[in-house]
Amino acid sequence: MxxxxxxxxxxxxxxxxxxxxxxxxxxxxxxxxxxxxxxxxxxxxxEEPCACGKHCLAASDDNWFSERFRDHVHPLLSLNNSVLSDNIFNWWKTLQSTKSKANYSQVIQKLFSVIPGEDRYRDVGPSRCRTCAVVGNSGNLVGSFYGPLIDNHDFVMRMNKAPVEGYEKDVGNKTTHRFFYPESAIHLDNNTHLVVLPFKLLDIQWITSALSDGSVKRTRFKVIDKLQTNKDMVMIMHPAFIYYVRTTWLHLRRSYPSTGFLVLMFALHICDEVSVFGFGANTKGAWHHYFEEMPKKFRRTGKHPGGLEHQIILELQKRNLIDLYAGW
Structure with a gap:
């Protein structure tokens, strides 16, 4: 194909x-x-929409999916789309614990003097079949032996500080994209794309600083001030995309999407086939990270609507829009 x-x-x-x-x-x-x-x-x-045949997301005629999916909402910030509407900008400010006195336009201008500002992943078409694995951090990965299956995808997306070393048989060893916010940042090699989730203007100021002078040393708490990564492979998730996921997919009023759900939505927008690993509870109904011991008590999802997100993921699987691997 x-x-x-x-x-x-x-x-x-x-x-x-x-x-x-x-x-x-x-x-x-x-x-x-x-x-x-x-x-x-x-x-x-x-003219086929992509080269994946029947499994091409762009070819889906599912009404439920079509009512929610907005292909014109691009997930990444660029020089060409950096202007925010008043509605989105005002909502975005509500996520910030402290009021920033920085000028948004100046912050963006400085950002794209450090990282590339062009549009990315606009190559959808009949010659592309991009397969993506979204790898969450659930304990249902333990003993799954999904490693080779995960590594067989074109893109492998991981989030926050989730380790690979020592867990390869279950989670694989390939990482093409790592998603995090300043407080969950880790150093990366030169071959991994970094996607920053900006929940506040200071997050954008931090990544600009972390790739240049290291002047921002604290956001909500102390963060890495000098980040080791390939600055040419750094990208920023668009605040308007976060808003779109929150309002169109989750219909939320106060809380905001989890990192895992945002990464899944990102994959739906730039990939032709999406496989999901490491989401949800394990087979015993416990929620924990694969790299941590199983907790004695139920772990809540904080400010995130974990139950609602899980229902949508199950619905996507039911409609054959994603392949969900939930362990054994």
Missing amino acids: RYWKYMKIIFLVLLSAIIVTLTVQKVPYDQFKYLMNNSLVEHLLH
């Missing part, structure tokens, strides 16, 4: 040769018309 574009070119060349041959042989018009209406010809000439 990845070679669909080239197959189509070859077919068109062959089709042209057939037409010339039929013309030279003076095939009757009725027979010629029948050949041109052949379902195989129509299928091969049809």
Whole structure:
């Protein structure tokens, strides 16, 4: 399926040769018309939305999904889309524990003097089949042996400080994207994309500082002031995207989406096939991280609507829009 574009070119060349041959042989018009209406010809000439066939998210005609999915809402901040509406900007300010005196436009201008400001992942089309694994931190990964399956995806997305070393058989060892906010930051290698979740303006100021002068040393509490990562692979999730997930998918009034749910929504927007690992409770109904001991008490989801998010994930699976792997 990845070679669909080239197959189509070859077919068109062959089709042209057939037409010339039929013309030279003076095939009757009725027979010629029948050949041109052949379902195989129509299928091969049809422009597919992606090269993944039936599993292509862009090809979904599911009404429930269509009512929620907004492909025009791009998940990443860029120079071209950095202006925020008053509605979104005012909502975004409510997430901030302290009022910032910084000028948003100046903060953005400084940000894109440090990291690239171009649009990314706008390459959806008939020649692309991008498979993505969204790897959460649930204890249901323990003993799953999902590692090789996870690593077989084009993109492998992980979040916060979730370790890989020592857990490879269950979680894999490939990471193409790591999502975190300042307080959950870790150093990365030069081959991993960093996606910052900006829940406040200071988060954007922090990543700018962490990749330059290291002047921001504290947000809600002490953070890494000099981050080791490839600055050319750093991206910022768009505040408008967070707002869209909150209002269109979750219909929330006060709380905001969890990191895991935002990463899943990110994947739905830039991938053609999405597989989800490490979300939800383990088989015993306990909620814990795969790299921690199982707690004696139920772990709540804090300010995040964990129950509602889980229902939506199950609905996505039910409608064959994602593949959900929940352990054994």
